Amino acid sequence: MSEAALLVESLAYEYPDGNLALHDVSLRIERGERVALLGPNGSGKTTLVKHLNGILAGNSGSVSVDGVRVDLQNKDSLRRIRSSVGVVFQDPDDQLFMPTVREDVAFGPFNMGARGEELDLVVKDALERVGMWELRDRPPHHLSFGQRRRVAVATVLSMSPKILVLDEPSSNLDPASRRELADILRGLDITLLMVTHDLPYALELCERSLVLAGGHVVADSRTREILRDTDLLSRHRLELPLGFRVD
Amino acid sequence: MIRPNEDPLKHPISDHHHGHDFGERLVLHRHSIVHHLEPQVKILAMFLFIIVCVATPIHFWQAFVVYGLLVLGTILIAQLPLNVVARRSLIELPFVFFAIMMPIFGSGERVEVLGVSLSRLGIESGASILVKGTFGVLCAVCLSATTPAREILRGLERLRLPNLLVQIVSFMIRYVNVVSDEMARMKIARLSRGFEAQGVRSWRFLANVAGALFIRSYERGERVYLAMLSRGYSGKLPDTGHGSAGIRQWAQGLLLPVLALLVLAMTNIWMSR
Amino acid sequence: MHIPDGFIDAPTSAIFGAASVAGVAVSLRGARKQLDERAAPLAGLVAVFIFAVQMINFPVGAGTSGHLMGGALAMVLVGPHAAVLAVTVVLIVQALMFADGGLSALGLNVFNLALVGVWSAYVLYGLLRLILPKVRSSVVVGSFVAALVSVPVAAVGFVGQYAIGGSEVFGLGAVFSAMFGTHVLIGIGEAFITALTVSSLLSSRQDLVFGWKAPLRSPVEV
Ligand SMILES: Nc1ncnc2c1ncn2[C@@H]1O[C@H](COP(=O)(O)OP(=O)(O)OP(=O)(O)O)[C@@H](O)[C@H]1O
Ligand SMILES: [Mg+2]
Numbered sequence A: 001m002s003e004a005a006l007l008v009e010s011l012a013y014e015y016p017d018g019n020l021a022l023h024d025v026s027l028r029i030e031r032g033e034r035v036a037l038l039g040p041n042g043s044g045k046t047t048l049v050k051h052l053n054g055i056l057a058g059n060s061g062s063v064s065v066d067g068v069r070v071d072l073q074n075k076d077s078l079r080r081i082r083s084s085v086g087v088v089f090q091d092p093d094d095q096l097f098m099p100t101v102r103e104d105v106a107f108g109p110f111n112m113g114a115r116g117e118e119l120d121l122v123v124k125d126a127l128e129r130v131g132m133w134e135l136r137d138r139p140p141h142h143l144s145f146g147q148r149r150r151v152a153v154a155t156v157l158s159m160s161p162k163i164l165v166l167d168e169p170s171s172n173l174d175p176a177s178r179r180e181l182a183d184i185l186r187g188l189d190i191t192l193l194m195v196t197h198d199l200p201y202a203l204e205l206c207e208r209s210l211v212l213a214g215g216h217v218v219a220d221s222r223t224r225e226i227l228r229d230t231d232l233l234s235r236h237r238l239e240l241p242l243g244f245r246v247d
Numbered sequence B: 001m002i003r004p005n006e007d008p009l010k011h012p013i014s015d016h017h018h019g020h021d022f023g024e025r026l027v028l029h030r031h032s033i034v035h036h037l038e039p040q041v042k043i044l045a046m047f048l049f050i051i052v053c054v055a056t057p058i059h060f061w062q063a064f065v066v067y068g069l070l071v072l073g074t075i076l077i078a079q080l081p082l083n084v085v086a087r088r089s090l091i092e093l094p095f096v097f098f099a100i101m102m103p104i105f106g107s108g109e110r111v112e113v114l115g116v117s118l119s120r121l122g123i124e125s126g127a128s129i130l131v132k133g134t135f136g137v138l139c140a141v142c143l144s145a146t147t148p149a150r151e152i153l154r155g156l157e158r159l160r161l162p163n164l165l166v167q168i169v170s171f172m173i174r175y176v177n178v179v180s181d182e183m184a185r186m187k188i189a190r191l192s193r194g195f196e197a198q199g200v201r202s203w204r205f206l207a208n209v210a211g212a213l214f215i216r217s218y219e220r221g222e223r224v225y226l227a228m229l230s231r232g233y234s235g236k237l238p239d240t241g242h243g244s245a246g247i248r249q250w251a252q253g254l255l256l257p258v259l260a261l262l263v264l265a266m267t268n269i270w271m272s273r
Numbered sequence C: 001m002h003i004p005d006g007f008i009d010a011p012t013s014a015i016f017g018a019a020s021v022a023g024v025a026v027s028l029r030g031a032r033k034q035l036d037e038r039a040a041p042l043a044g045l046v047a048v049f050i051f052a053v054q055m056i057n058f059p060v061g062a063g064t065s066g067h068l069m070g071g072a073l074a075m076v077l078v079g080p081h082a083a084v085l086a087v088t089v090v091l092i093v094q095a096l097m098f099a100d101g102g103l104s105a106l107g108l109n110v111f112n113l114a115l116v117g118v119w120s121a122y123v124l125y126g127l128l129r130l131i132l133p134k135v136r137s138s139v140v141v142g143s144f145v146a147a148l149v150s151v152p153v154a155a156v157g158f159v160g161q162y163a164i165g166g167s168e169v170f171g172l173g174a175v176f177s178a179m180f181g182t183h184v185l186i187g188i189g190e191a192f193i194t195a196l197t198v199s200s201l202l203s204s205r206q207d208l209v210f211g212w213k214a215p216l217r218s219p220v221e222v
Helices: A045-052 A075-084 A101-111 A116-129 A145-157 A175-187 A199-205 A223-228 A230-235 B039-055 B061-077 B082-105 B120-146 B149-158 B163-191 B201-230 B247-272 C010-053 C071-078 C080-097 C106-131 C136-165 C172-208
Strands: A006-014 A020-029 A034-038 A060-065 A085-088 A163-167 A191-195 A208-213 A216-222 B002-004 B110-113 B116-119 C057-061 C064-067
Touching (some): A006 A045, A020 A216, A034 A045, A034 A199, A045 A060, A045 A085, A045 A163, A045 A191, A075 A085, A085 A145, A101 A116, A116 A145, A175 A199, A191 A199, A199 A223, A208 A223, B039 B061, B039 B120, B039 B149, B061 B120, B082 B116, B116 B120, B120 C080, B149 B163, B149 C080, B163 B201, B163 C080, B201 C010, C010 C071, C010 C106, C010 C136, C071 C080, C071 C106, C071 C136, C106 C136
Parallel strands (some): A085 A163, A163 A191
Antiparallel strands (some): A006 A020, B110 B116, C057 C064
8 A cells, every 4th residue: 555645643632722622633645636624613624734744743643744754853854744745824924924925935945945047937937827926026915815815825836745735725715716726726736635614615626525523533525425414514514505506 | 211101002013004014114215315225335324423423522513513414414315304204203302301401400510591500511411412312313214214124124134233133133024014913903902992091000901911912923923933834944034135235335325424424523623723 | 211322422332332242142142052943033023022012101200101121021931042132133123213222322222121131030030930939820920020120120221321421410329219210110010011911921821931931942842
C-alpha cells in the first residue's frame, strides 16, 4: 500500500485555555483526491487544518504528510512539510501581511529560495491564475474581501504545494469569483482538502466528504451520499440551500 | 510620560480609518524635493541638524534665527500647510509650560522685563528648551509628513540599524493596523454603551480594556505569524530590492545640516571677536 | 518623560546615547539567544501594545495627564531582553513619526524607559518571585510591585540626567520632588493596570506570560 498523502490518527487537541477542540480525529486522504470537510461552526475544522502543516501539535495522536510525521521538534522536516502543504486560512487578513500584493505573493517562494527572474515569474503566474495581476502594486488591506481571498489563494499557489488545504474558500466571494475559484481548483493536479459550509460547492468539487462534529469525524463517504442523508445533515446543522436537490 | 490632557481614546492610532496604513495617515502627499529624497538621507540629515542645533549655545541667537529660517524653508519646500504642522507640534506643550515657568520661578540673578522681575538664567534656559525642542519637533513632523512609515523603516535599515530592531519595527508597523482595528471596534462597542473615561474610577475599566486589547491583538498577530510560518518564514523578511540614494540626493539632503554647521561656525567666530 | 531636544545638554545626551547603545546591544544578544527567529514578531507585538497602552492617559492634575510606560508589563510578558527591545522600538517610532521625544534625546529616553524601567522591574520581580509562593497570584502581586516601583525609579533616571546636563534654574530638590511625586501617582496607575492586565491574561492565556512560565515560550509551540 502506498503512503497516504495525508494521514491523521487519533488526533486530540486542547487549546491553552482548556477548550478541547479535537477529541479523536482519524482520517486518510490519498494522493490526488479532492475531499470536502464539512461541519457546523465550532466543530473543530479550523483547528484540524492548523495541525496539517505543523502550526499546532496535538496533545495525542499524529499527523503524517506523505508518510512523514509532522514533528514540531524536527525543524528540517517541518520546513519540508510546510512547503508541501499549502494552507489558505479562513480569514485572508491572517494571511496577508506584506506592504503590496506582489511582495506578499513573493514571500513564500522567496523563503523557499526563489530569487530574481524565477521569483518574478512564479509571482506573475500565481497572480494571473487568480486574476489579480492588475492589482499587484496595491496594499492588500486596501482590497475588497473577495480580492483579498484571491490574493491569499495566490500566495499559496505560488509555492506549488503538493497538498492544498483551503478553509472556507468560497465564503464572501461573488458568484462569478466562486465559479472561477472552482475552475482554478479543478485545474490543479493536486491533493485537495477544502473546509466549507457551502454544500453545493463541496458537491461540485469533491468526490468525497468528511463531516466533523464536536471534535470527531462522524461521517466519511461520497459527497453525494452525505448530502442525500437528510438525517445526518440535520443532526449536524448542515443545510442545503433552499430548492437545491441532490439526485 | 506627561502629556496635555486629552481624550484618552483620541490619538492618531485610534483615528485610524480602515484602509490606511499606520504612519501613512501622517503623510501629506506632494511632489517636492523633500518628499522625493530617500528616507535614509532625510533621517540622517534631520539627526545631524538637530545635533548641531542642540550643540549651539543659546546666546548665539543669530544662529537660531538662521536655523529657524532653514526649518521654515524646508517646510515650505515640502509644501506642508503651516496649520497642520503647528497642530502636530502640540505634543511638546508640557515642555512649553515647563519653559515658561523657568523665568518666573527660576533662581539666581533677576532682571526686569516689561516691569516683571524674571530670572536671567531662567530666561536663557527656558528659551533654549523652547527653541531647540521646537526645532526638533518641527523636523520630526516634517519627516513623518513627507515619509510613509514603511519608508522610514527602510531608511533605518539602510542606516544599519541592527536587523533584529528593523524586524521589530517592521512587525510593529504591521501589527499596528491589527491593534488599531481592534481598538476601533472596541471603541465603538464602548461608546455605544455610553462610556466616558473619568478619573480613578475608570482605571479598572481601562485595565480590562488593555487586557482584552492585548489578547485580541496577540491572537490576531499570532495568526498572522502562523501564516508566515506556513509560508516558510525563518526570521528574515525578503529584501524587496530597492535602490540607494545617489550623490545628488545626499548633497540635497545634507545641505540642511551642513548649512547649519556653517552658520554655527560663523556665529562662533563672530561672537568670539 | 519623553525628553525633547535641547532639554538636556549635548555632551550628556551623547554619554547616555552611548550607554543606551550598549544596553540595547546586550538585549539584542540576549533576545537572540533566548528566542532566536521568533524574537521579532513577539517583540513587535509587544511594542505595538506598549504604544497603545501609552495612549491610555489618566489625569494627574495641573492640566496634564500621565500615560503608562508599559516597561514592567512588557517585562512580565516577554522577559527583560525582548522588553528592552520593544520599548526601544516604541521610542524610536515615537521620535521619528510622532515627534514625541527628541531624536537627540533618544539615548536619554531609552536609558530611562527601556533600560532603567525594564531592568528595575525585572530585579524587583525576580526578588519577589523568590520570596512569594509559586502560585498565579504571586505573578500578579509581583507585577504590581514591579510596575509601582519601576515608574518612579525611571523618573529618578530623568532627575539624574537633569542633574548632570540640565539647566541650573531649578534646584535639584524641587525637580526631584515634582518628578518623583508625579511618578509615584503614575506608578500607582501603572501598577493597577499592569496587575489587572496580567491577571486577565493569566486567566485566559497563561501561556503568554513570561513571568509565569519562564523560559519564554513563543506564541506557538514550535
Ligand atoms: N484560539 C482558541 N482558543 C481557544 N479555543 C478556541 C480557539 N480557537 C477555536 N477555539 C474553540 O475550538 C472549537 C473549534 O473551533 P474551530 O475554529 O476549529 O471551529 P470551526 O469548525 O473552524 O468553526 P467555523 O465553522 O465557525 O469556522 C470551538 O469550540 C472554538 O470555540
Ligand atoms: Mg473555522
